[in-house]
């Protein structure tokens with residue numbers, strides 16, 4: 001890298017717009033969406049899509065509810081020509097969907113393009129030519145007038161060619177390519193000349209598309225350019241103002257959003273931002289950003305994994321695991337404090353309320369994503385995450401101090417292995433630690449009686465085995481726990497005292513079970529937990545106590 005990059009690169013200068021209005025606006029309705037996956041996305045693939053793949057992709061884009069779809073560049077390749085014909089001849093285009101085809105401002109290519117869509121109901125014919133200074137001097141070796149003439153002449157060729165196919169309802173779209181790098185007054189001059197030639201009306205609008213062919217400045221500079229054009233181009237009421245951001249600086253989504261605030265009616269882009277170089281603007285992120293503001297985007301991403309897999313298969317490019325809304329890891333928290341907040345958010349949440357779960361800007365369920373993946377446990381995790389998974393997977397609602405005790409056990413394993421622990425593994429470890437603690441006393445059975453002859457009110461008989469020897473201890477107390485403590489104390493000389501006790505049901509109804517968590521101390525030892533589960537709550541409590549005594553020793 002250069003020590004002085006200013007010797008090689010100059011800062012981008014956008015439109016002069018001192019009284020810009022867009023910063024005070026919000027987006028309250030979705031723009032018109034146009035998917036260019038089959039054109040701009042396709043032209044950037046290592047292996048462009050086959051006709052069959054394009055057809056599969058097209059049908060799914062339709063199912064997502066796109067009403068405008070750029071299907072290709074039919075004059076460029078036989079594949080695109082054949083695909084266009086198949087869509088039309090086999091009737092794959094729904095009544096309310098308009099296909100779009102791209103072409104350069106070249107007569108023979110325009111004629112071939114018109115031929116490719118003969119018989120279609122409605123078509124957007126999209127012509128482009130570059131207008132930026134470097135293209136004028138490097139690619140065309142011409143001046144502003146020369147470039148403007150290409151645009152106007154191309155428009156006339158489109159008018160002539162489309163007039164020969166009157167069965168099609170034609171919509172004209174013009175793009176001054178590299179609008180982002182073209183002097184703004186010159187962009188207006190070219191666009192005005194094109195619309196003066198085509199003569200759109202408020203009833204028969206044309207589309208003026210202003211591409212950030214290469215993203216050149218911060219997104220606010222694009223918004224300024226769009227607002228400038230929105231205010232000053234001629235025949236604005238007869239024009240659908242469209243934007244086509246690319247992502248060279250990684251800010252295409254922001255640029256598109258600010259451009260809509262600045263007056264754009266329509267956005268062109270690709271699913272997950274496929275496209276030339278760093279890609280086109282990502283329509284999934286744009287649409288779901290709107291959704292999280294309470295505005296329905298009009299597109300259906302209610303099975304986001306299906307959309308992701310489709311795009312990965314058709315493009316042969318993976319979607320990044322941290323891609324907004326769709327990546328494999330984007331609804332997953334590994335770190336302790338995040339898990340803790342998410343767990344509390346879910347616990348407080350009631351159906352029908354406004355979504356407010358910390359760290360999750362959208363409910364994964366709305367995209368058919370599972371809550372399972374929300375919390376994953378590794379050495380960065382804390383008690384919140386561990387207990388969340390136990391609750392989700394096994395229905396266990398651990399009291400706070402047990403959460404602390406058990407997460408210490410999990411943490412130790414994670415530190416040793418350095419690996420993630422799955423929910424099933426955590427449940428396993430919990431079961432081994434708390435339900436499998438049989439060293440010491442083995443619980444066999446217990447019997448509870450509350451006859452009037454029992455002085456303390458209740459009697460519990462506990463049958464145990466220790467080192468192969470079976471015996472029974474009996475205790476009385478004001479309640480079953482009390483009585484069980486008295487009974488067990490008879491075989492634990494150091495003395496057992498209950499510090500805390502919690503219970504809850506794990507399943508409702510006839511097959512319901514109770515889980516008891518007993519925190520106890522043996523002698524002067526530190527408090528430990530025992531956990532028991534059984535249909536009968538007293539049995540669950542006695543089991544918890546026996547388990548706790550075993551763990552304490």
Ligand SMILES: CC(=O)SCCNC(=O)CCNC(=O)[C@H](O)C(C)(C)COP(=O)(O)OP(=O)(O)OC[C@H]1O[C@@H](n2cnc3c(N)ncnc32)[C@H](O)[C@@H]1OP(=O)(O)O
Nearest residue numbers: 040043073075076103104105106128129130139140177213
């Ligand atoms: C920003 C974008 O994404 S724009 C879309 C880009 N997509 C594609 O290019 C994919 C499809 N294109 C192709 O397959 C080819 O370019 C074709 C088949 C259309 C044309 O191929 P060729 O005739 O061999 O032309 P090639 O692309 O090599 O050269 C471009 C020529 O067209 C001219 N040209 C390029 N774009 C345009 C345009 N929009 N309008 C008019 N002329 C143009 C160039 O100046 C050059 O002219 P020259 O031959 O006099 O130097």
Ligand SMILES: CC(C)C(=O)C(=O)O
Nearest residue numbers: 128175177178211213
């Ligand atoms: C053809 C135009 C709209 C284009 O793809 C671009 O400029 O990026």
